[in-house]
Amino acid sequence: MAVILLAAILLLSVHIQSISVTGSNKYSEKQIEEFLFSGRWGKNSAYAYFADRFKPHRQIPFVEDYKVVFHGPFQVEVIIYEKSIVGYVSYMSSYMYFDKDGIVVESSSNQLEGVPWITGLDFGQIVLHRALPVEDKNVFEEILNLTQQLSTYEIAVDRIKYDTHGQATLFIGQMEVTLGDNSDIDGKISTLNDILTAQPHLTEISGTMRLENYSETNSRAGITFKKK
Incomplete structure (x- = not known):
């Protein structure tokens, strides 16, 4: 005992x-x-x-x-x-975080640092642990590709907006960056990184940088920055 x-x-x-x-x-x-x-x-x-x-x-x-x-x-x-998280959407006063397949993995009242806010997606009722109810499921692969490229170059964005045609616009500080569709996305983000490395002050200027006309054959073609 x-x-x-x-x-x-x-x-x-x-x-x-x-x-x-x-x-x-x-x-x-x-x-x-x-x-x-x-x-x-x-x-x-x-x-x-x-x-x-x-x-x-x-x-x-x-x-x-x-x-x-x-x-x-x-x-x-x-x-x-x-949990693997690529972005979040705002829904009924909460932030709904989703993974690469569009599955909502977390609901929170807090914005998680380093995860982009995705706007412009048209969806109905959101249910935790189910896919975001969007019409075009390919958008999740495009979001994944884009966020991976942004992460590779350590480019922090405040928001990524998609229009009804699936074309993306980045919001970085005061600057907007129009990317167009998902074609040549690696080249577009690489070029954006080069520009921001050389001119980091651009993010503090209210204006729009247009990268949607980028092509591998002529990486600087049609790239403009216009103040608002």
Whole structure:
């Protein structure tokens, strides 16, 4: 009996001392720690181990799942698997975030930094975990291609607007950039990056840069910038 009591005391007295987090771009280590190890027993090693193994994982906004790896009784590593998000739309006072297939993966009252706001899409009622009800499903592939190129060149945009013909316009600071359709999108964004690298002040000027006439054969053809 004394041995069992001693073992129980030891289990209850061992606490996690170090928590490291990998794979999280949206939350700090401190925030993940508060999500997973808060409360009176949150950092008790035995409780944390059994809770992770035998209880459902906690729901964390924008996180698909997570894995808790114990490197001994005092140190744990949390591996975060974030949801794949390419953009969001505004709907009934909420922001609806969707993935590359147009599936709405998260609803939030907060705007997530680094994720573009997509406007101009014509949709009906939005249901969480279902596809955005748009007529042209190809628009999601176009959004993915565009956001990937923007990410490659680390170009931060405030908004991406699509018109009824599927032509895109970027809003960057005070500047608008008309891209036209999805053709040669890699070349258009590469050219935009070159221009912004050479003249970063353009984003502070109220005006429109026209890139829709870009072509690989003549990369500078028809590119203009006009102040409003």
